[in-house]
Amino acid sequence: MRRVIVIAVAGFSLAGCASFSWDAFKPTPPPIQVQLESTPPGADARTSVGPGCKTPCSVPVTAPDSGFSVTFTLPRFQPVTVPVQVVRIPGDFTNSGSTTTDPNPVAAELQPAGPPPKAARKMMKPKRPKPPKAAGGPPPAGSAFPDPTQAPPSSPPPR
DSSP states (O other), X not given: OHHHHHHHHHHHHHHHHHTOOGGGGXXXXXXXXXXXXXXXXXXXXXXXXXXXXXXXXXXXXXOOTTOXXXXXXXXTBOOEEEEEEEEEEOOOSSOOOEEXXXXXXXXXXXXXXXXXXOOOOOOOXXXXXXXXXXXXBOOOTTOSSSOTTSOXXXXXXXX
16 A cells, blocks of 8 residues: 555656746846837837837837837827837857847837818808899889889780
């Protein structure tokens, strides 16, 4: 029975060693300072990994292995997204290695947005001509009757 218990304990001990990783001893990479610039200045710059600021500025970024992007926004301008690559230079026994970004500084030129859409214009009704003035004024030119209140003399119906 002792033999079974010793084998079971040894098996559990070895199973724990199998899940051990040497990555636990690697230090976390230090943050990289990334300079952000825009034309015109004053744009809001936000990285896809979190930090952001108002340009021109510098932000610390813990860079992922695959790179990240920076989006620049400013009112009345079209937003711009710039991809950033992370370049890792491995170290050796005498050098610890380094990490940089390409491009650095990250710069963007924002283009003005188009004019705002115009509001739909109201359709205007055509103006109606004013009716002629009633009695009291001079008769209109070319009128056969001097007074518009008088009716023309009636002629007898034809026989």
